[in-house]
Amino acid sequence: MNQRDAAIVGIHEHQSRDVEGKVSALQIKAESAARALEDAGLSWSDVDAIYDAGDGGGMNGLTIAEYFGLKPAVIDTTNVGGSSYEFHAAHAKRDIASGKANVALLTYGSTAHSNARAIGVGGRGGGGHHPADNMDMFTGMTLVANYAMVAHRHMHEYGTTSEQLAEISIATRCHAMRNPDAVRAMEDLEFLDIRETTIDDVTNSRMIADPLHLLECCMISDGGGAVVIASPEVARNCSKSPVWILGTGEATKYPQTSADITTSAGAYSGTQAFGEAGISPAEIDIAMIYDSFSITVMVLLEDLGFCQKGEGGAWVEGGRLRFDRPGDGPALNTDGGGLSSNHPGMRGIFLLIEAARQLRGESCSQVSDAKLAVAHGNGGMLGSRHAAGTIILGRD
Amino acid sequence: MNEPTRPLPHTNEMDTREFWAATKDKELRYQQCDDCNTVVFYPRRHCMGCTSGNLTWKLSKGFGTVYTYSVVRQSYHPFFRGKVPYAVAWIELDEGPRMLSNVIEVDDPSADVQIGMKVELVWEEHEEVNIPLFRPAG
Ligand SMILES: [Zn+2]
DSSP: OOOOOOEEEEEEEOSOSOOTTSSOHHHHHHHHHHHHHHHHTOOGGGOOEEEOOOTTSTTHHHHHHHHHTOOOSEEEOOOBTBTHHHHHHHHHHHHHHTTSOSEEEEEEEEOTTTTTOOTTTOOOOSOOSSHHHHHHGGGOOOHHHHHHHHHHHHHHHHOOOHHHHHHHHHHHHHHHTTOHHHHHHHHHTTOSSOSOOOHHHHHHSOEEETTEEGGGBOOOOOEEEEEEEEOHHHHTTSSSOOEEEEEEEEEEEOOOTTOOTTSOTHHHHHHHHHHHHTOOGGGOSEEEEOOSBHHHHHHHHHHTTSSOTTOHHHHTTTTTTSTTOTTSSOEEOTTOHHHHTOOSSOTHHHHHHHHHHHHHTOOTTOOTTOOEEEEEEEEEOTTSSEEEEEEEEEEO | OOOOOOOOOOTTOTTTHHHHHHHTTTOOEEEEETTTOOEEOSOOSSOSSSSOOOEEEEEOOSEEEEEEEEEEOOOOSTTGGGTOSEEEEEEEETTSOEEEEEEOSOSOHHHHOOTTOEEEEEEEEOSSOEEEEEEEOO
């Protein structure tokens, strides 16, 4: 049975998705950290462990500690792309359980939108200095095309349709329209026609890389956030009720002869996490699943065990993933997700934040009496090399 | 103004430089372990199947199957944005390795490229290297 040895006690999501170049990524991290510590009723001096995806440059574990003004006993700079924060949460639980730390601080900040960094549609240019890059870069494969190749194979093997994939986009947009920060994000990023969408809206939107349409692709925003994770002793005295980390799983996958591209590393991390938590997918109320693209969620719903491999298309039909359909499966990405709320490049931290909101009863698309949530981050590229981090969360 | 060109590999990258050197002779090469027969691709100096470093370069005949593909319609890259729409595909070579490439010499990549179709190697010539692309097997 699961050990209640670490809990999320503080959260903060940076409100603006377009900082207009007026705030740095580091400043977003520090501001988010301060707000998350306040949310917990803690302060900088309580923090003895920091987790950072090392995206700030060389010796980042050292420089971020100094910037925050901390002398932590634990520094972890694991970077596995968008899933880094699920890995960090898993490591924080482990470090707290082993007695090395009491209060863990996870932070993320990015100005991807302000930098006009084309993370979604840029072909990587020039040769790569990593051997894998040096073999791939001549093809002009875009990030969207990488995921689209998974979608094509999924359609080929299981008969999945664009209409079924669109269910994921319209469910997250439905939730985004209820989240004022998400609506403002779409306004700031100059989305056209900001409203709830239909399957036809999605399938009629411009094709970016066959078979993925514009409305199946995440936005490119600025943003950031912070999560504070603490020991039971600390959690007992925090301002908000604890959100326990009940189980964790980490896995990786990369291209190999005969590998099945329609199954992600999530099949392994999910099994570990659910096993450790001692619960089944059917018990989950909230599914915070990294929606870089519609296909990412489709594959992961299957890999996490909500349905069988290949049955995801039929399973999501009829609005099953909406927050107001409790009882026949989890509500998906109730903050609006990367598709319609916030995607500054590595959105794994927002999965933890919105899952915690739901289990505290603070979501804009609150599922009544939500008890159990899964946060699953996919980092890297689903269609080639990627990492998977699964975190199972539960309230008292 | 020079025409934008396809991004080319570094020919001095330590693990892959022999692969790219062989393309000058229009040879598509992959590695196999002498001790456990594991096919190693992308190229490395070590076997992932065992701890041996005894890898032998093998020559692919250049025939394969489209495992999956996408048609890129939007790219901001100076070369590729002039090429859209084009097909990117994972090609399963008959010898085992799965490599990323383009399927070319098709009128309409959306209609003419399919999962499971047989393809054959075609070289795009450059000064330092030749680039392995694929076309429908004829
Ligand atoms: Zn071997």
